Amino acid sequence: MYAIGIDLGATNVRAVISRPDGDFLGELKESTIKDGPQALIDQTMGLVDRALGRSETGLKDVEGIGIGSVGPLDMKKGTVSPTNIPFKEIPIVESLSDRFHLPVYLLNDGMAAALGEKWFGIAKGEENFAYVTLSTGIGGGVYVDGRLLLGKDGNACEIGHLTIDKDQKLKCGCGRRGHWEAYCSGVNIPNFVRYWIEEKNEKNSPIVEACRSGSLTSKYLFDRAKKKEPLALQIVEELGRYNAIGFADIINVYDPSLITVGGGLALNNERLILDPIRRRVGEYAVNGLPEITLTPLGDDVVLYGAVALAFHPEEVLNEQS
Numbered sequence: 260m261y262a263i264g265i266d267l268g269a270t271n272v273r274a275v276i277s278r279p280d281g282d283f284l285g286e287l288k289e290s291t292i293k294d295g296p297q298a299l300i301d302q303t304m305g306l307v308d309r310a311l312g313r314s315e316t317g318l319k320d321v322e323g324i325g326i327g328s329v330g331p332l333d334m335k336k337g338t339v340s341p342t343n344i345p346f347k348e349i350p351i352v353e354s355l356s357d358r359f360h361l362p363v364y365l366l367n368d369g370m371a372a373a374l375g376e377k378w379f380g381i382a383k384g385e386e387n388f389a390y391v392t393l394s395t396g397i398g399g400g401v402y403v404d405g406r407l408l409l410g411k412d413g414n415a416c417e418i419g420h421l422t423i424d425k426d427q428k429l430k431c432g433c434g435r436r437g438h439w440e441a442y443c444s445g446v447n448i449p450n451f452v453r454y455w456i457e458e459k460n461e462k463n464s465p466i467v468e469a470c471r472s473g474s475l476t477s478k479y480l481f482d483r484a485k486k487k488e489p490l491a492l493q494i495v496e497e498l499g500r501y502n503a504i505g506f507a508d509i510i511n512v513y514d515p516s517l518i519t520v521g522g523g524l525a526l527n528n529e530r531l532i533l534d535p536i537r538r539r540v541g542e543y544a545v546n547g548l549p550e551i552t553l554t555p556l557g558d559d560v561v562l563y564g565a566v567a568l569a570f571h572p573e574e575v576l577n578e579q580s
């Protein structure tokens with residue numbers, strides 16, 4: 260038998276047909292359509308159809324569909340209301356269930372990634388671990404005592420919105436201030452750099468110029484840091500301190516023995532992101548420190564989680580259709 264896995268992200272939508280051992284047959288990816296809820300649903304269905312075609316698999320051989328979606332969402336209603344997509348309560352579960360006549364399961368993408376890590380990645384056999392994505396946004400999923408934490412609506416691990424700055428200098432995409440994501444996510448790092456430059460009155464640096472011309476991106480900052488530019492290294496170190504506070508909050512609350520890290524920002528800048536966290540997390544954590552390492556599943560971690568969800572829905576007991 261096979262499963263369909265869907266990674267519904269703010270940037271891309273991906274669909275895959277997989278065997279139970281995580282062997283992907285047909286796999287497709289497109290930029291997320293943001294024209295309206297139905298356009299996004301139609302896009303997702305179209306990707307599934309084409310992935311089935313590529314894998315030469317029929318629906319009769321498919322056990323179910325798992326979705327890892329950008330949040331927030333409502334697991335009971337089967338709807339998603341992503342912060343970075345301008346529509347609320349998109350009925351993704353019912354739509355796919357009606358169209359494909361299969362059980363459909365929905366999880367927040369960070370939680371799905373944790374499930375993927377448990378079944379296909381580095382957390383096999385771990386009872387207490389966390390997954391953290393450092394990407395366009397910041398999110399995660401946590402296993403405590405062998406159970407994936409869900410919460411009343413399925414949003415138990417919105418860690419990107421942990422408050423890490425009591426002075427609330429920067430505004431988050433959710434509209435609140437002082438959240439982790441407002442400082443350290445890919446989309447908000449330029450805001451942090453702008454704040455730093457004004458605060459410290461920095462001058463005479465390509466980063467200052469990029470900031471003034473509006474061309475600064477997080478990739479540019481990390482590329483300059485890789486070239487050992489002093490200002491870039493200072494800013495990356497301070498971002499690392501904020502990340503260390505976020506990681507320490509997770510350690511203090513969930514007491515994991517392992518934290519795996521994914522997301523483009525971390526995957527593309529392993530040393531610059533992880534080294535400051537490992538070096539500084541002890542300044543803020545009271546519990547014993549876990550191993551902190553990159554996910555071996557790379558960009559596919561949410562897809563693996565969606566596949567695991569379709570094959571093992573008993574892990575979350577949330578059949579919605």
Ligand SMILES: [Zn+2]
Nearest residue numbers: 420431433438
């Ligand atoms: Zn927020």
